[in-house]
Amino acid sequence: MAMLEVEDLNVRFYTEDGVVKATNDLSYRVEAGERFGVVGESGAGKSVTSLALMRLIDEPGVIESGEIRFKGRNLLEMDEKEMRELRGNEIAMIFQDAETALNPSYTVGEQISEAIRYHLGLDEAAARERAIETLESVGIPSAAQRYSDYPHEFSGGMQQRVVIAIALSCDPDLIIADEPTTALDVTIEAQILELLEEIATEFDTAIQLITHDLGVVAEFCDRVMVMYAGHPVEMAPVEDVYYDPQHPYTVGLMSSIPRIGDDRDRLQTIPGRMPDLIEMPPGCNFHPRCPYAEESCTRVEPPLVDVETGEPADPINSDAQAAACLAHTGELSGELDYEVTVRGEDDPAVPGDAPSSAGVSDR
């Protein structure tokens, strides 16, 4: 049994414009100590997935069906009190916007020690001491001095360190980090990723990292799930996804990244954009943008299958590479003929780079 098992999760938002299908039969697992990436473009359902784990989906949203098992217990059956104990204690969350995650009218030290007192039941002095240790462990210089500073006295990167310190203060087993570095400059992003990596190793904390940045996933994650329009379209250990992508959307994403040192004249693009999740295209949701789409793609919804066997994938128990494309179920007459080029020996390897015949170009 994995530490976290999500099975057939369906989240819906009942809005005035219609029903938003934010996640659709989403299944995955995160092992203890593992780093699991969730990647996809805006509106893919990444944040909804994370909020569902914390049971933080509010009106007009509902978790319609599915199970979320954490250490074997279904979170969706817990009462509010049990959930509160779990949040911030066994599962902690880090958001993109550190500034709004912190309360501007309390000092950062107070905010951390309050979390510690609440979850660990320490007295004030002990909580203060632990809070200072935690601030130190996330690389805040002169932690004891800065304990009594207010959030606005910290830079963006430092604020994110404070948020991480709050997440860490209770020694969680799982941290859900939703775009933790997106608002930061690259040199600060590098510092924060390094810090998260140290933490994951030192405390054996599992991290579910949500990002739109394939570079961040490559650097940080063991396994990855690519999401498109509320569906998992590809799931595999990170090397498989990068060196041998099996879904046309993954290929498109990789080839649109601008890379330093490639001499392509034009960037490759995926034409069009993600559909809105109220009225999704029939069959394969990706077909209006897919260079390999055939008639069958407009009718048949591709299931997530093991790309080797074509059998339905079992993301909770198996590591096999899985993708949701008719090319893997035998229902596509053509082939996905793109080329993954890896840069030479001296150069770092580059999948999906350059002359991939997945060449989808912009109008």
Added chain:
Amino acid sequence: MSGSEPLLRVEGLEKYYESESDFIDRLLGRQQNVKAVDGVSFEINEGETLGLVGESGCGKSSIGRSILRLREPTAGSVYFKGQDITTLSDSELRDLRKEMQIIFQNPQSSLNPRLTVNDIIGEALDIHGIESGVSRDARIKELLDRVGLNASHANRYPHEFSGGQLQRIGIARALAVDPDFIVCDEPVSALDVSVQAQILNLLEDLQDELGIAYLFIAHDLSVVEHIADEIAVMYLGKIAEIGSPEELFAPPQHPYTEALLSAIPEPDPLWEGDRILLEGSVPSPIDPPSGCKFHTRCPRVIPPADYDFEQSEWRAVMSLRHRTREADIAVETFDAGEAALMESLRDELDLPPTLSDPEAEEVVQEALRLVADEEFARAASLLEETFETPCSTDEPVLRETDAGRVACHLFDPAYESGPTRGTPTDDGSAAGSATSDD
């Protein structure tokens, strides 16, 4: 305009803002300047693109806006087609805006939500009295078509479009007046990668077809590399390095360029390059570091010639120096007892248990004892007087190297034989043979 005159020439541009201050500060005349842009010069040729890259707060957008005089420059000149626009009157400026346009990072907030696309673009035409009647509608359709939007959507409102489509509308609005130059201020930073690539391609196509020059501002080197003919890397209001993409990505590189490049996450799980992690964050532009503004974080900061430092030791000593100067070490929170205190101080400051040079070690120990007594000023002076580096005393100027122009003493022959206190030789004239210390 003479044949050799570039389309845009920026000379010694400065933009200072007054820092936030309270009543007492003003009463005591303690008003301070934020030096957002601190003497920047560059040129852009017709139909070419200059990419301007740097971290948040380094002054990129202030440059973009000062060039268009959306903000008044504090000093310096901006020549557009040979004419200094910093001296133009308001009405002259209005005419000029027909030729210089800007597009912004957040199309959502830069487009009026109450106007249809038709009106948004029409407004730009009207302001400059360009087209009217039937030809006006035809022009709007043509513009929408040109940026890849369905002309039948002209009567829709901004909220009915996606971020990428809104950015196309922003581009159409800029194109409406047929400009020769567009400032693109982070135009793709808020977009998804697949859409980002569409917009970058569109901008390149427009340049090819219409010969528009761009100042393309971004915080991401990999984005500008694709579109730029020349790239300028900025740090704290100054240009650290400028050159063609090939030059910029080839050695010699400014240590900051090197760090920025190495920080870009590689979309390759087996990539094993060395990531350069910079300490801390960009210092405040209110009171920027002396000498080279990067010296408080530079991993290659030049060691004093009279001592034998490992580079990492020297970096740690420089950080100690900086923090004593700022009195930024909370001594009372460390373990008491001389030995324990010394050990935790060294630990906090990343100083090895002993330095490889015994003489340097003695000085550092003395400084640490002063720190332990909270005699920060004395510790700082001791370190500064004993260990001299040009990086903290002399400001580097941009000078020609084998690959682009770099503002760093490492590539200045005047410092080749170690630090001197003199001023560097004349800028530009010395075609500095680039040296690299490893």
